[in-house]
């Protein structure tokens with residue numbers, strides 16, 4: 059079984075992904091990192107040199123070529139929302155939507171060190187950032203909600219991770 063983590067920027071996909079993979083003795087893959095490795099460029103550089111549409115093609119291409127098993131994969135916040143990607147995700151494995159409220163996403167994104175091209179325009183505009191997140195999340199939510207499982211991604215302690223593993227095993231029967 060593969061497990062794909064989906065959700066908005068700042069929802070904790072990479073952190074949970076690494077912990078889940080360790081707990082299950084699965085490999086951990088982060089789609090942004092995979093793309094950066096293959097292109098030898100940061101996501102920020104790809105957006106500025108080649109444009110967002112090209113980045114979206116790279117995401118789709120990676121999903122189409124994926125052929126491994128027993129992996130936990132952290133996807134980018136926009137990955138499930140591009141045409142045809144949800145179908146590819148569903149073919150690869152079980153998906154989990156990490157749900158968090160807008161205010162918490164805004165707080166986490168503001169304090170993150172990661173450079174996220176979509177967020178850069180709001181670097182000094184916390185109110186603008188919150189409205190941007192609320193609007194984009196509303197558009198993305200219908201995609202995210204098609205995940206196999208939705209979890210409340212606040213405080214993912216070991217007990218909640220064990221519950222998630224049980225729910226994933228049940229969904230795999």
Ligand code: S3P
Pocket residue numbers: 065066067068071090101133134135136137174175176
């Ligand atoms: C994006 C999310 C980012 C990265 C890119 C675009 C998005 O990944 O793929 O900056 O469209 O939400 P994270 O969700 O891991 O930050």
